[in-house]
Amino acid sequence: MFKLLCASICLLSAPAFGGEWKYEGGNTPIAYSDNGPAQFQFACRGGDLAMAYWVRKPGGAVAAAASMSLAMTSTGPEVSAGADTSFAQDLPLIHSDGTSVVVRGPVARQWARIAQGAHENIHLAYVRTKSAGGLEFFDRHSFTAKGSSDAIAKVMRQCG
Numbered sequence: 001m002f003k004l005l006c007a008s009i010c011l012l013s014a015p016a017f018g019g020e021w022k023y024e025g026g027n028t029p030i031a032y033s034d035n036g037p038a039q040f041q042f043a044c045r046g047g048d049l050a051m052a053y054w055v056r057k058p059g060g061a062v063a064a065a066a067s068m069s070l071a072m073t074s075t076g077p078e079v080s081a082g083a084d085t086s087f088a089q090d091l092p093l094i095h096s097d098g099t100s101v102v103v104r105g106p107v108a109r110q111w112a113r114i115a116q117g118a119h120e121n122i123h124l125a126y127v128r129t130k131s132a133g134g135l136e137f138f139d140r141h142s143f144t145a146k147g148s149s150d151a152i153a154k155v156m157r158q159c160g
Contacts, residue, residue: 020147029158031151033122033143040124040143042112042152044159051108053124054100055139062099062126062138067092069127070101071137072111074118074145079125081135086114087127099139101126109156116152118145 021033032041039054053070055062062068070088071079079085088111091101103111115122125140 020144021151022147023151023154025154029155031148031155033148035141035143038124038139038141038143040115040122040141042108042115042155044155047159048104049108049112049156049159051103051111052100053126054098055126055141056098058099058126058139061128061136062093063095065093065126065128068101068138069129070103070124071127072114072122072124074114074120074122076123078123078140078142079127079137086111093126099126112152112156115145116149118148120145122148 019033021031024030024032028043028045030041030043032039037056039052039056041052041054043050043052067090069090071085073079073082073085075084076082088101088103088107091103094100094102122143122145123140124143125137127138128136130136
């Protein structure tokens with residue numbers, strides 16, 4: 001009984017990473033991971049690879065912003081200003097049932113490769129530069145890397 005209680009407490013206190021990556025075919029092939037509060041996805045839209053990060057209930061700073069940068073890493077416990085974090089600069093935010101951002105082109109392809117090569121987790125956050133310098137990170141979320149390589153590869157095969 002004690003072991004069951006300890007296991008339950010550990011599971012409840014662990015950050016939500018969601019299930020493994022999923023793939024859906026059809027007119028718009030998509031690979032995605034959903035951790036409940038946020039979703040990270042790659043889709044083939046109009047023959048181009050697009051990457052999206054969607055936060056269902058963003059914090060006030062993100063909800064009020066017209067644009068922000070986006071950060072992603074597949075190493076360490078979260079995104080940071082370190083060299084292992086990749087950035088997509090000044091992207092317009094879409095505010096509809098949460099806040100999302102869509103990235104296309106070389107950055108989407110680069111991040112698809114990073115996500116495919118992740119061993120455990122993929123971490124994302126919205127970012128802006130502080131007026132005094134340095135970076136502020138908002139709505140940090142983590143997603144499991146399990147299944148990302150295969151699911152993203154299926155989308156990329158259809159995006160040329």
